[in-house]
Amino acid sequence: MFISYYCDYGMLIANLQTIIIKFQYMKRLILFLSFVSFTSLIHAQRIKILTDSAKISLRGLSVVNDNVVWASGSKGQVARSTDGGKKFEWITVKGYEQRDFRDVEAFDANTALIMAVDSPAVILKTSDGGKSWKEVFHNDTKGMFLDAMDFTADGNGIVVGDPIDGKLFIATTVNNGDKWLALRPEDNAYTAAEGEAFFASSGTNVKLDGSKYKPFICFATGGTDSRLFVNGSPAALKIIHGQGSQGANSVDVDPALKKIVIVGGDYANDTLTKNNIELFTMNGEQLLNAPVQTPPHGYRSCVAFLTSSVLVACGTSGVDVSTDGGLNWKLISNESFHVCTKAKKGSAVFLAGKDGRIAKLVQ
DSSP: OHHHHHHHHHHHHHHHHHHHHHHHHHHHHHHHHHHHHHHHHHHHOEEEEEEOOTTOOEEEEEEOBSSOEEEEESTTEEEEESSTTSSOEEEEOTTOTTOOEEEEEESSSSOEEEEEOSSSEEEEEESSTTSSOEEEEEEOOTTOOEEEEEEOTTSOEEEEEEEETTEEEEEEESSTTSSOEEOOGGGOOOBOOTTEEOOOSSSOSEEEEOSSSOOEEEEEOEESOOEEEETTEEEEOOSOOSSTTEEEEEEEEOTTSOEEEEEEEETTSTTOOTTOEEEEEEETTEEEEOOOSBOOSSOOSEEEESSSSOEEEEETTEEEEESSTTSBOEEEEOOOOSEEEEOTBSSOEEEEOGGGOEEEEEO
């Protein structure tokens, strides 16, 4: 009896080991096939134009989820969709018909901020889906020019602007943009070189993160000099610079806060591929350069992580996708776009650009 029981038990153990081995194999196979499927999907995707409006340039884009999309641009125009881009409502902001809203930050279907860059620089807020707007920031200082803003999920925000008296302009908010506090000159350590500034090309040259990881902020400059600032510390960039049309235009950080990607180039020579991207990995506070093997195919004004390994970048000469963390890029469209982004809560990816064009990456 004991021998029989022992043999049955031994067979059970052997069977369990076989099952575990098969399960582990199937698990690895499923993960591999999922990766291959996702990679194939990215390569198979195309650009689908959803709406356009002649002679309007869109540079602001904010996607709350797969349904709620906001865009902003010239001639006081804002576009809003609540059905994933099937229909867009075009809104002319009364009293600001000649302003250029270069960035937008949306919190839900009804609440959003839009940023007009200069003369004077203003930020407006709506809480009723764009029916009415309230001015929450106003600055008519000579030389004031806002470039981009970013927010955390808990309402902390930052807006950056071109240098005033030799120092980069920075203002912050802790209540979803209802009130803003500018960094005082005596507290501002962000000194800019002559001719160094930000680009208001896509509203994405500043990144703020306040997730489960420690607070994190980075932004990138261009012009005569091009630098990346990470938590206050500057690092020189190899991205082409030296002229007013050159330098870093956009920065993004992967969801795990382990990689930083910066794109730019020369918008006056938008097919130039040399020195139009830099990729870093982060080891604590240390930045390690990760050499890009195949760069994006020209000047790029915006870049976005879709996952830690999949990215999209766009510019006036086309749209590129990377599936290996930014090391190699493939051109998927020659269409011109200024800005691209993934839904904050969701998987949809949208783009916006000239002629009021809003598009989506679809299979």
